[in-house]
Amino acid sequence: MQFNDTFLKACRNEHTDYTPMWIMRQAGRYQPEYRKVREKYSLVEICHHPEICAEVTILPVEQLKVDAAILFSDIMIPLDPMGIRFEIKESVGPVIDNPIKTLQDVERISEIDLDKIDFVRKTVQILKQELKVPLIGFCGAPFTLASYMIEGGPSKNFMKTKTFMYTQPDAWHLLMQKLSAGMFTYLQFQVANGASALQVFDSWVGNLTADDYRQYIQPHAKALFEKLKVLNVPLIHFGFSASHLLELIQEAGGDVIGIDWKTSLAQAKQRLGQNVALQGNLDPVSLFAPWEVLEKKTAYILDSIPQRGHIFNLGHGILPHTNVAQVQRLVEFVHTHSRQP
Ligand code: CP3
Secondary structure (H helix, E strand, O other): OOOOOHHHHHHOOOOOOOOOEOOOOOOOOOOHHHHHHHHHOOHHHHHHOHHHHHHHHHHHHHHHOOOOEEOOOOOOHHHHHHOOOEEEEOOOEEEEOOOOOOHHHHHOOOOOOHHHHHHHHHHHHHHHHHOOOOEEEEEEOHHHHHHHHHHOOOOOOOHHHHHHHHHOHHHHHHHHHHHHHHHHHHHHHHHHHOOOEEEEEEOOHHHOOHHHHHHHHHHHHHHHHHHHHHHOOOEEEEEOOOHHHHHHHHHHOOOEEEOOOOOOHHHHHHHHOOOOEEEEEEOHHHHHOOHHHHHHHHHHHHHHOOOOOEEEEEOOOOOOOOOHHHHHHHHHHHHHHHOOO
16 A cells, blocks of 8 residues: 555645545544554553554544544653653543642653653654554643643642742743653654654643733744744644634644634635635534535534635544444545545
């Protein structure tokens, strides 16, 4: 089988024969095979075993026939080698042992020690050998990571994070600098070992006003994307529920802007310009609708913007109870419906 580079071409806004797609959280609990692996190993244990981790990464590519793989990992994995201890709690998400409260806590965060995540190097190297589609490496963006580190876990209103930002701006900026530097090293490491595109997930940034984004986040996101340019791979920048920040996110950087399911793709294209590639944006819950409804919604998205420079995806992660056959049908439909004569 030949290497399928359709996804990379679309990221570069080049002509492709059809719209490529992958799915955020494409390796996960909706797959019976993944659930089986999880009976034996925790999420972190899977990451620590390169052979198993590679298998879990490959599974959705083979099962769904998507055009890209995403490294099976979590945004928290690179924090451990910076001295941040965490746990991933079932149906909750990341929980931190000692949440950050003071400047001293921030000063204690170390530079990322790549030797401690040698399993990532091994997994990516296996995937480089085995995959016939591009591998997407990823990290959490500084704000999203900081929010877990300060809140101690998932949050509804980000009260502690914003209070920290407003009351200890020096400590905040130091934290963002450290995370931005650490994530650059981490992403560079993934590319050096075989990742051929990168996605930065700023999942919770939509909880900020545009003014706060500009003042407290954007300089650091910009610094990260500026440095990433030298790696010469497509960069995807995704924020959830961040319609009000789209232009600012684009300004911070990225060849591809990820669009969440709440935002109109056509309007995003108008606002961001014809030269930026877009990724998105089917509502993950649409997969629970009868096929005819799902088909209509998918066709609507595909027909709403030019085919060139569009990477089809969900507008956030796939949900645990999604039916695999329905996802397979979706992928097939996206490929055939978008095919240029
Ligand atoms: O297939 C893939 O997309 C790659 C794997 C991946 C995971 N997490 C594995 C995982 C990716 C890309 C992530 C990123 C991630 N992790 C983000 C950014 C993307 C987003 O969804 O906005 C965030 C915010 C996290 C933090 C996190 N980890 C959350 C919110 C959860 C869900 C909690 C739950 O159980 O519902 C996790 C756990 C997690 N990470 C799972 C998976 C497959 C859940 C399944 C499990 O525990 O096995």
